[in-house]
Amino acid sequence: MAPISSLGLPVSASHRFVLAVSWLILFSLLSQIACGIYCDEDDCYDLLGISQNANASEIKKAYYKLSLKYHPDKNPDPESRKLFVKIANAYEILKDEATREQYDYAIAHPEEVFYNAARYYHAYYGHKTDPRIVLLGVLLVVSALQYLNRHSRYTQAINMVKKTPAYKNRLRALELERNGLASNKKKGNKQMDKKVEEELSNELELQIQGTEKPSIWSLFAMQFILLPYALGKMLLWRFCWFWRYQINKAPLTWDDACYLTQACLKIPHDAWQNIDKSAKQNLVMKRLWEKVNMENYQAEMKRESKRRR
Template identity: 70%
Template sequence: METLAAIRWCVPTLILVVALLIQPSVSIYCEEDDCYDLLGVTQTANSSEIKKAYYKLSLKHHPDKNPDPESKKLFVKVANAYEILKDEATREQYDYAIAHPEEVFYNTARYYHAYYGHKTDTRAVLVGLILVVSGFQYLNQWTRYNQAIDMVKKTPAYKNKLKALELERTGGVTNKKKGNKQINKKMEEDLSKELELDIKGAEKPSIWELFGIRLLLLPYTLGKLLLWYGCWFWRYQVKKAPYSWEDASYLTRRSLGVPFQSWRYVDESRKDDLIERRLWEKPNMESYVAEMRKESKRRR
């Protein structure tokens, strides 16, 4: 019972303390002043009366007309009050705050949304977000690429290629001096630049692969895709022409579910064999799958 009585006493006290600490929502507009009083108009004044009152006071208290510091402060307040009351939306919010001063959080939220929410251009935010995402994407691609290059340079195959290139450059003569490490290191860097390192899954970054560039070129990409589908339909569905090697390669890769980057590393003779099987046709694909299963069981 004592605990319940203590809670009943503390709750109203806490509410009173919070109410005293929180700034009245009306004061966020014109501070301790009333916006209508600052302009010398009533709450029922129309827009033309508010505008007329503002121009009259601005001529009187403008710093160019009146050098008095107090007059300058009053001019700032008058200008702020006019900015609030000249707009129908903010004036309506201010009138609501006057009529409902107890709704502190609601009135404060409406004020900051009206004065700061609309000042941020959505298009600018969207462009900024795209640039940030593209920047992170580019940095991530370079990080992955450099890590892959470092791993490749530690492999015996890369060192053998580097050694062979060094022998080719020096005419079969190698520098066996151990004290000239800086020169050897520089030569290694120069030679490594000549080696074409094509690493699967970690290709050299390109700006054309960035999200922002792809989004910018989206209309062109869609147009090109529609044109490609149109030509495909006309050539192979209407005219019934035989598939070209490139198009047959595309159909084969799609039937096998092989990504383009992986298909690039398939041996050319293997590609020709798969294309000749015409795997995009269902019976041929079923026969190929059955053959692969038998091959897999035989190897076990």
């Protein structure tokens, strides 16, 4: 094949010529795609035999005229039936102001393929879909992804823990406790059977901070369904709290004092559960929910931190 420069044009001019031809081809293809979502490969205006400037009355007259000619009841020809379907589709697009404006925009801006397609599908299918079904579908998809992600993280964490000596020691201790072999060192040092190890592993409840076992109750979909219940429960709890401690001036219960201490120190619930009982009692006795006590506690922690340095 001869190089472009052999056509007698300068190289730079040849490049511009090829680029212009390429853009024309691309523009033509994009135009066909943009308009194809409306009337396939045909032009909606040409199907009705009208110009793009035709008004609503002219569009209606053109459609009725063609209907008398190509309607299946008037014309038994199979090709006429196919043509009538196209004419009816073109009329549905052009008779509505919104869809006609979208079609005209697609003709004028064929390069915006994705934008034109989105407007088309939104106009034709958006109003036919119940928003509640869409919301439910989104929640289910997000919840499924959430569950798979948590399950994957939990499985990886469990597999890593099972390789640690501490886990193997717990497993061995559980076997000795269950079989009453605590005094038999020879059997205790024997390699554990895989089947027995799997059974004992199922009995151990591993609590790994940050990678808890996935539960359906923590999924977005379930939380959304239970949202009214959770809001009602929270409002009732706040009312009872206000009535008990603001109106009746009752002394704090241990659980409520723990809650206030945990909230003041911003300690997660799981981390608070793992704190030693005596340490919890020491923190609760400081009454950190009172501003002065909290300030004294923070100052004490700063001094302790400096001493350790």
